[in-house]
Amino acid sequence: MMIPSRGQAALLTFCTCISLASVALVLTITFPEVGNNWFWLTVLSPLAGVYYWKRASRKEQIKVKMIVADDGTVSEIIVQGDDQQVEQMRKELVLSEKGMVYVKGLV
Numbered sequence: 001m002m003i004p005s006r007g008q009a010a011l012l013t014f015c016t017c018i019s020l021a022s023v024a025l026v027l028t029i030t031f032p033e034v035g036n037n038w039f040w041l042t043v044l045s046p047l048a049g050v051y052y053w054k055r056a057s058r059k060e061q062i063k064v065k066m067i068v069a070d071d072g073t074v075s076e077i078i079v080q081g082d083d084q085q086v087e088q089m090r091k092e093l094v095l096s097e098k099g100m101v102y103v104k105g106l107v
Contacts, residue, residue, distance in 0.1 A: 004056035009049040017045035060085050 024038035031038075062081035069075040076098065079086050089095075 002056070002058050002060055004053050008056075009052050012052050013045050013049035016048040017042050020045055062086065062089060 020041045021039065024041050027034070027038040028036060060082055062079060062085055065078040065080075066074050067076040067078070077095065079089065081089075090097075
């Protein structure tokens with residue numbers, strides 16, 4: 001289960017605030033008769049964080065299929081899922097892709 005991050009919500013709120021302030025600056029120059037009231041748009045920026053917080057959670061699923069040879073040894077494992085989760089699983093279990101050979105780095 002992926003859960004929302006407070007840091008990402010704060011960053012999203014900050015970036016939205018800066019973006020709305022930029023829009024307000026352009027609108028202030030374009031429509032000078034309204035004055036600096038356009039900067040009140042920045043009050044809406046926390047709504048971006050709230051939207052993220054409510055919609056960011058999701059379930060991650062990985063499907064694994066093991067193909068067993070006649071002698072009982074595992075000959076192949078087929079993994080289906082999110083790229084990041086599959087890569088993390090491959091690293092933790094020290095698995096390599098079919099037909100690929102692991103070459104140790106110089107460092």
